[in-house]
Amino acid sequence: MTLSLIGAGFGRTGTNSLKLALEQIGFGPCHHMVEVFINPKSAAHWQQALDGQPMDWEAVMAGYKSLVDWPGALFWRELWKASPKAKILLSVRDEESWFKSITNTIFVARSDPATHEDPVARDMARMVNELVDRAIGSTERDRDTVLAAYRKNIAEVKEEVQAEQLLVFDVKQGWAPLCEFLEVAVPDTPFPRTNSTDEFVARLNTRNAPKKP
Incomplete structure (x- = not known):
């Protein structure tokens, strides 16, 4: 599937809310970092991109109509070249609010790949760390x-x-500017609001909680 919309904004700029919104107005499935966590083996594709290997972007994005958030947003130029008719969405927020959010979420969630016994988790940690550094x-x-x-x-x-x-x-x-840009009707439901810093930290704490014997 050729992408119709490519997000070029950094993580923590409301991208999870955007994913839900885009899927609600007919631009789904929408790729987001959450898809990589659901399917950790897909991290290998993004590691290849980070390593500078030739990419078949249509194959990587097969089944998706739009994309927001990292890792894809880091490669928005390459994805746009593969889907030149796609519209580009630059998600932004107040920079001080963004810095506080990323500091309390993504930066906190970084982990040393060497601490993971599972090779898939190890590869995921490596990819995420390199992605953020890049x-x-x-x-x-x-x-x-x-x-x-x-x-x-x-x-x-x-x-x-x-x-x-x-x-x-x-x-x-x-909804208004997004729907006007994409030439679709404005839904009669509230714009999605999700993945706040508190929600992110709660999921992180759950993930890192000691497993019961």
């Missing part, structure tokens, strides 16, 4: 470095994508 452009996690990467991504997307093919979108804006 997105930030550094292994540093200080405020200035991280926010500089966030701003750089926004500036590059705006510069490289023609205005008529691009929507810069904050989920706080709700």
